[in-house]
Amino acid sequence: MTAPDEPAAPAPAVPELPKLLDDCVHCGFCLPTCPTYVLWGEEMDSPRGRIHLMRQHAEGAPLGEAMVGHFDACLGCMACVTACPSGVRYDRLIEITRAEVEREHDRPLRERAIRAAVFALFPYPRRLRALRGPLRLYQRAGLDRLVRRSGLLERLSPSLAAMERLAPALGPAPRLPARVAARGGRRATVGMLTGCVQREFFPGVNAATARVLALEGCDVVIPPSQGCCGALSLHSGREDEARRFARRTIAAFEGVDAIVVNAAGCGSSMKEYGALLADEPAWAERAAALAGRTRDFAEYLAELGPRAERRPLPVSIAYHDACHLAHAQGVRAQPRALLTAVPGLELREIADPDVCCGSAGTYNLLRPEAAGELGDRKAANVRATAAELLVAANPGCSMQIATALRRRGADIAVAHTAEVLDASLRGLDPRTLLARTT
Structure with a gap:
């Protein structure tokens, strides 16, 4: 092998x-x-x-x-x-x-340096984890507000300023076990991708995903050997790097019925592994098999069918279609069906849902001005719904839209589909969701 x-x-x-x-x-x-x-x-x-x-x-x-x-x-x-x-x-x-x-193409030195920094950090969960502590102290001390008012980072580098603005408010980051047992009779054994940004900046999304899958009768396998799936690299033309990440992901997830992914960009890339590794005899068949078993969180639950009781959750929600979920994977109806099946929940559609929010992997870091314009358009459409909660299925989208909303003086709560279902299945007070701003 x-x-x-x-x-x-x-x-x-x-x-x-x-x-x-x-x-x-x-x-x-x-x-x-x-x-x-x-x-x-x-x-x-x-x-x-x-x-x-x-x-x-x-x-x-x-x-x-x-x-x-x-x-x-x-x-x-x-x-x-x-x-x-x-x-x-x-x-x-x-x-x-x-x-x-x-x-x-030989890029200018400054641009090469920014790209090198981005790709030396974001595809590596351990490096992101090392950043968490200092970043959390920075936020708790209020230095983020001071730096933004000063405009220092913006003058130094718009990309660095974008990284700083987009960082969500960080709390404790509990680690998940390697296996979460099914509740009730076991219906399936699934692997769960924890991701990079999702794992370190939105650990609550992963915890909610594992709980919902377990409550729906899945043994959830969370391989500690997993790392980056290669999405950022693949979508940026770094093919060799993407293949290296793909091979590691394939090796980590063999032996499960399905691999459930809660980040749109990651799921999209993993479904492309068959094409990515088609010319590597030792990996082509295994890559195609994993691609065929990869499912978005909402997609998988829709296929599995509900078993756990949905308890009322009286909250109005604006659902955002992440591009790599709606366009690349064709997953649109499933998250809406899951959300509207929750008693008391009101789903409100966002105008121009097919126009990107400007996150697009590393785009809002490398092209912050254009990304900011798109983020402002999306934020205006979200505000027009007057919903209490924004729901998105990709961490980049959550950070991008929340940042744009803050620029407009709006502090709408932001959650993932998994967190909404988790709150309903566990009978939580809706205020636990409405307190989740990025």
């Missing part, structure tokens, strides 16, 4: 690229769903415009600064994939292109 940390395979050829490019007929159905086109109305910052640039590069045009800038401006939200009547695989196209950018 090949070790999960073996040297990465060389970058594969992309024989399907000409067909992928030819599938686009430049009809324009993607335009109103593309966040950057909505913001700027610039053709080259739309999916069909970027596909035109991809074709130019495939025909020999160099990856110059301007061309790369248009590719970098893409959030990778996949709303265009949902909207496209021709079935264009823009998701695959942008992944291929970003990998080429990382291999061929």
